[in-house]
Amino acid sequence: MQVVGFSPMLNAIAGLIVWAAHFLLVYGAQATVCWRGLAGATLWGQPLVPAIVLGLTALGLVAVALIGGRAWRRLHSGLASQEGEEQSQFTLWMSLAVTLMAALAMVWEAVPVLILPPCG
Amino acid sequence: MNLQSAMHPAGPDGERIAALSWLLFGGGGAIFVLVMVLVLVAVVGGRWERRLLGSRRAIVVGGIAFPVVVLTALLLHTLGLARAIGLPLAGGEPPLRIEVVGHQFWWEMRYPGTLPDGGIVTANEIRIPTGRDVMLEVTSADVIHSLWIPALHGKIDMIPGLVNHRRIRADEPGVLRGQCTEFCGAQHAMMAFYVMAQTPEDFAAWLDQQRLPAAEPDRPILALGRQVFGAAGCGGCHAVRGTEWNARIGPDLTHVGSRLSLGAGVLENHRGTLAGWIAGSQDLKPGNRMPSFAAALDGQELRAVAAWLESLK
Ligand SMILES: [Cu+2]
Numbered sequence: 001m002q003v004v005g006f007s008p009m010l011n012a013i014a015g016l017i018v019w020a021a022h023f024l025l026v027y028g029a030q031a032t033v034c035w036r037g038l039a040g041a042t043l044w045g046q047p048l049v050p051a052i053v054l055g056l057t058a059l060g061l062v063a064v065a066l067i068g069g070r071a072w073r074r075l076h077s078g079l080a081s082q083e084g085e086e087q088s089q090f091t092l093w094m095s096l097a098v099t100l101m102a103a104l105a106m107v108w109e110a111v112p113v114l115i116l117p118p119c120g
Numbered sequence: 121m122n123l124q125s126a127m128h129p130a131g132p133d134g135e136r137i138a139a140l141s142w143l144l145f146g147g148g149g150a151i152f153v154l155v156m157v158l159v160l161v162a163v164v165g166g167r168w169e170r171r172l173l174g175s176r177r178a179i180v181v182g183g184i185a186f187p188v189v190v191l192t193a194l195l196l197h198t199l200g201l202a203r204a205i206g207l208p209l210a211g212g213e214p215p216l217r218i219e220v221v222g223h224q225f226w227w228e229m230r231y232p233g234t235l236p237d238g239g240i241v242t243a244n245e246i247r248i249p250t251g252r253d254v255m256l257e258v259t260s261a262d263v264i265h266s267l268w269i270p271a272l273h274g275k276i277d278m279i280p281g282l283v284n285h286r287r288i289r290a291d292e293p294g295v296l297r298g299q300c301t302e303f304c305g306a307q308h309a310m311m312a313f314y315v316m317a318q319t320p321e322d323f324a325a326w327l328d329q330q331r332l333p334a335a336e337p338d339r340p341i342l343a344l345g346r347q348v349f350g351a352a353g354c355g356g357c358h359a360v361r362g363t364e365w366n367a368r369i370g371p372d373l374t375h376v377g378s379r380l381s382l383g384a385g386v387l388e389n390h391r392g393t394l395a396g397w398i399a400g401s402q403d404l405k406p407g408n409r410m411p412s413f414a415a416a417l418d419g420q421e422l423r424a425v426a427a428w429l430e431s432l433k
């Protein structure tokens with residue numbers, strides 16, 4: 001099994017990139033909806049802001065699960081050590097830890113829409 | 121005393137926020153002590169203790185699981201509190217609406233619906249009846265400001281083009297102080313205001329008084345003051361209801377004599393400070409949007425206009 005596309009370094013911080021994108025989109029979407037006075041609007045029968053935020057969060061979680069899952073499989077396939085690169089072991093661990101952190105951060109960011117009114 | 125202290129709350133929301141502060145101080149203190157004890161153990165402890173502290177399990181439990189659990193619990197607790205702060209309190213009556221507009225470097229307060237054609241407008245003080253929900257609807261006329269009455273509520277940003285809401289409520293009559301808490305320019309630090317919580321009867325009486333147009337001058341010096349006000353061009357920036365002046369660049373002065381302070385909390389309010397402000401507003405609050413009139417008015421004119429403004433109770 002060969003990792004394609006990502007360099008190891010990019011792979012290691014991919015979780016952070018997903019988190020940053022999630023943060024930006026959630027922030028921007030909430031601000032735009034409230035600025036446009038659409039606090040009461042709905043999307044497929046759901047209130048707009050929670051629907052967008054929870055949808056983006058689900059997407060983000062899927063993304064970090066894919067990234068983290070791949071790192072996990074590589075770590076346990078023994079491939080990394082076969083290649084004899086300690087670097088690679090390290091970046092795989094880093095990738096895994098970072099995706100877990102990103103997942104937690106995205107969940108924390110999404111919780112408020114379940115509890116607070118969307119536009120203050 | 122304690123006019124402006126989040127640790128001395130004066131209403132139900134302030135109390136909730138103060139309780140959260142104490143939880144944070146207590147919890148943060150306890151965790152700090154715990155960590156210091158562990159540091160001590162790591163330094164002076166025996167081999168067994170030190171091995172335990174350095175174990176993978178200790179790191180996973182103490183360094184990852186513990187913070188995640190504590191921070192998650194705190195997040196949920198805080199969000200629940202934020203929700204409670206937004207909900208209407210029992211009491212039946214619909215909240216009293218007050219619009220607050222931030223200006224560099226003063227506050228405009230409007231009470232919509234208190235006059236047949238709109239509402240009264242005052243500046244740099246919020247009067248509220250005790251025991252009733254008050255909905256502040258805040259925005260800004262220029263840059264971003266932030267409104268904070270520490271004894272009553274958390275900060276609320278005032279953003280141009282956007283109206284933010286904050287419910288407040290005071291339990292007891294008394295005077296509190298608020299402050300701009302978003303840097304907004306040279307005189308940001310001198311952008312304060314007073315909050316006067318009054319019994320519903322006193323509040324109603326104050327409102328009735330504010331509904332009246334400005335009092336007509338009943339003495340020659342007051343009549344001269346009114347004349348000076350027009351001649352000096354003050355009416356180009358200020359409104360005085362019941363006169364020909366209705367500009368909105370500066371504070372509404374219809375009842376300026378009844379206010380607790382001048383210049384957004386900079387000076388006490390009486391004839392002397394009024395004259396001082398008019399003559400030297402740029403010395404008292406450099407960079408504010410009102411020119412000094414020391415050179416434009418002679419002593420007699422200055423005394424007269426200050427006396428007239430003082431008479432506008
Ligand atoms: Cu300000």
